[in-house]
């Protein structure tokens with residue numbers, strides 16, 4: 609193979625075409641002394657195909673814990689002996705969280721529920737919540753409510769949910785080692801429904817769950833085949849009481865290689881730092897933002913403490929990365 613970074617420069621930076629699986633793998637296997645070159649190229653790709661803006665999102669859990677699924681990384685599963693207990697948020701609390709998110713300069717506010725898929729009660733809560741947020745504040749509302757039926761997709765699109773998150777979580781070949789209560793294909797099918805309904809699709813996953821680098825490359829190209837508008841990249845934060853609670857934390861250089869390799873597989877997507885980066889990267893997060901990342905989640909994540917919003921906003925200011933403004937016409 610020609611030098612992988614030269615190949616990537618031609619194909620991805622100049623041509624705008626994402627890397628094939630074998631080439632993503634070659635990036636994941638680059639030695640540490642080429643990491644800076646890899647990150648530098650990924651940053652150039654992001655600047656050329658996405659621009660300098662960073663999309664900021666806040667996230668709130670409308671229904672926490674007690675999920676019947678058995679995703680082995682997740683402390684919100686009711687199947688494991690993990691400390692997260694079931695709880696609901698009411699509509700005024702959702703509006704309050706959306707207003708606090710907007711105050712940080714964020715343009716995205718995502719309502720998340722720990723469920724296999726929404727029931728009538730949750731759909732009603734989300735419908736009321738989205739309407740109340742839209743009446744109170746100018747912010748894009750996204751949802752992450754698990755697997756959807758075609759009718760639920762149509763309803764969410766109709767009430768103005770502009771983006772839907774549903775993660776594939778990992779490579780198709782590794783998924784059965786992570787989840788046994790539903791299939792990778794079921795997740796894929798919901799993603800297809802979302803896109804067909806005209807909502808933006810947000811679909812990513814978690815790295816560092818014990819998958820091989822071959823499977824990490826497989827995952828990147830499977831995401832690219834789905835062509836999501838956004839890919840949230842999480843790093844496993846091993847939660848006590850879950851089957852993955854004792855897994856080692858991904859080493860920082862591997863996390864950074866993954867960020868850059870995913871950018872080279874997905875040159876035009878919004879690539880978001882999501883959960884787990886505090887423990888994986890710590891203060892090295894800025895290197896990810898200069899290595900392909902162009903979106904962050906501010907504030908607390910769903911069940912673990914993220915970084916304070918001010919820290920992230922200060923990091924973006926330090927890196928001279930402008931925060932994306934709302935562009936839709938009212």
Ligand code: SF4
Pocket residue numbers: 675676677678679682683684685686721722723724754
């Ligand atoms: S990842 Fe989602 S579907 Fe899986 S257990 Fe957690 S809340 Fe449930």
